[in-house]
Amino acid sequence: MKIQTGNPARGNDFFNRKNLIQKAWDLIESGNHILIAAPRRVGKTSLMYFLLDHPKNNYIFLYLITESVNNENEFFRRVVNKVLKTDFIQASQKVMAFLEKIVPTIKKVGPSGVEFGVNEEHNYREMLGKILASPSEGKKLIIMLDEFPETLENIIEDEGASAGRHFLQSNRELRQQTEISDQVQFIYTGSIGLENVVSQLNAVNTINDLARLQIPPLKKEQAEEMMNLLLKNVDFELSEHLIKYILEKIEWLIPFYLQSVMQELKDLCRDEHITQITEAVVDQAFTNMLEQRQYFEHWHTRLRTSFKGKDYSFVKNLLNVASENGFISSNEIYDLAVKYEKEETFKDFVGSLIYDGYINNHGNPAKYRYNSPILRMWWRQNVAN
Ligand SMILES: Nc1ncnc2c1ncn2[C@@H]1O[C@H](COP(=O)(O)OP(=O)(O)OP(=O)(O)O)[C@@H](O)[C@H]1O
Numbered sequence: 001m002k003i004q005t006g007n008p009a010r011g012n013d014f015f016n017r018k019n020l021i022q023k024a025w026d027l028i029e030s031g032n033h034i035l036i037a038a039p040r041r042v043g044k045t046s047l048m049y050f051l052l053d054h055p056k057n058n059y060i061f062l063y064l065i066t067e068s069v070n071n072e073n074e075f076f077r078r079v080v081n082k083v084l085k086t087d088f089i090q091a092s093q094k095v096m097a098f099l100e101k102i103v104p105t106i107k108k109v110g111p112s113g114v115e116f117g118v119n120e121e122h123n124y125r126e127m128l129g130k131i132l133a134s135p136s137e138g139k140k141l142i143i144m145l146d147e148f149p150e151t152l153e154n155i156i157e158d159e160g161a162s163a164g165r166h167f168l169q170s171n172r173e174l175r176q177q178t179e180i181s182d183q184v185q186f187i188y189t190g191s192i193g194l195e196n197v198v199s200q201l202n203a204v205n206t207i208n209d210l211a212r213l214q215i216p217p218l219k220k221e222q223a224e225e226m227m228n229l230l231l232k233n234v235d236f237e238l239s240e241h242l243i244k245y246i247l248e249k250i251e252w253l254i255p256f257y258l259q260s261v262m263q264e265l266k267d268l269c270r271d272e273h274i275t276q277i278t279e280a281v282v283d284q285a286f287t288n289m290l291e292q293r294q295y296f297e298h299w300h301t302r303l304r305t306s307f308k309g310k311d312y313s314f315v316k317n318l319l320n321v322a323s324e325n326g327f328i329s330s331n332e333i334y335d336l337a338v339k340y341e342k343e344e345t346f347k348d349f350v351g352s353l354i355y356d357g358y359i360n361n362h363g364n365p366a367k368y369r370y371n372s373p374i375l376r377m378w379w380r381q382n383v384a385n
């Protein structure tokens with residue numbers, strides 16, 4: 001397993017999270033449409049790639065990232081084009097006949113066959129409905145849509161909240177069309193919480209049919225196993241004790257942090273000609289990691305874009321206090337809400353911070369802490385001070 005800190009992990013570089021994958025398959029095989037709910041960098045896209053690369057028999061996966069799309073018809077055009085390239089559609093006479101009717105020049109449907117260009121005007125939502133409803137000879141199509149909430153946000157920004165609601169409703173109707181729901185399932189995810197965006201639209205009913213798949217952090221044993229796999233491709237060694245030391249420092253054991261620390265250790269060994277890793281070297285690797293602005297900046301920019309004015313001041317100050325003191329109590333949160341005149345809405349904001357992976361109150365319902373001590377340290381150095 002090679003260190004990978006930027007792109008999603010794929011192939012041999014993917015740490016096989018058997019329980020998670022099993023859970024995903026349980027949901028798929030019982031016919032659910034799924035929302036993968038997890039904070040940034042936790043491994044959502046990597047999981048989708050794994051499913052794409054390892055389909056079970058009679059399942060066909062399609063992966064589409066729609067980040068930059070900003071209107072509904074364009075979204076469905078992209079999905080149609082992708083669906084037309086899958087085995088699900090190939091050789092379907094019915095789909096061919098249907099397409100020939102709307103686009104008479106079409107001769108063949110296949111990998112290099114039909115594709116609808118940006119300038120062609122069709123109702124792609126309707127077209128997709130018809131294509132997906134065509135008989136599939138027992139095959140199931142799983143349509144995985146990455147960065148879906150970003151698309152929704154783009155639509156809201158460019159065309160307003162009601163266009164956003166319409167978009168959600170169209171997706172829901174498509175999922176629930178009877179001829180489709182037997183043979184097509186959708187998996188949605190994205191780097192921002194769909195539930196947060198949807199609840200701001202008061203449109204929770206448009207996604208309440210989705211089964212949630214959480215991506216938990218790794219268990220300690222899994223994290224140890226992953227560290228050992230990563231060690232196979234580097235020039236330095238780590239004792240069991242040091243691995244434990246590293247994992248304790250990381251605490252929130254998402255694969256991304258394991259990868260990042262290993263990358264820093266590798267760089268240190270090379271740049272400083274270090275041959276023997278010690279606790280001090282590990283500490284240095286963590287310090288260096290905190291200086292990698294791109295690893296963490298998105299946590300901050302996300303708040304800048306989704307909260308404005310006093311809302312932003314409220315969440316920022318909440319996180320500042322938690323980063324300084326190690327936690328923030330419910331009373332302190334309430335005091336901040338009063339200060340910024342957010343008594344009505346502050347609970348939703350706290351909910352967003354929990355949902356998006358900043359903080360939790362697991363140990364004690366009245367105390368909120370960072371999920372990740374690394375993020376806490378970063379925040380303290382770069383935002384709070
Ligand atoms: N199963 C895995 N095995 C190895 N590394 C992983 C795994 N899952 C995630 N990672 C690490 O975490 C990083 C982020 O993974 P990925 O892009 O899949 O997360 P994401 O949740 O889609 O992130 P984003 O919210 O930014 O889109 C990868 O670059 C890799 O370092």
Ligand SMILES: [Mg+2]
Pocket residue numbers: 044045046146190191
């Ligand atoms: Mg991703």
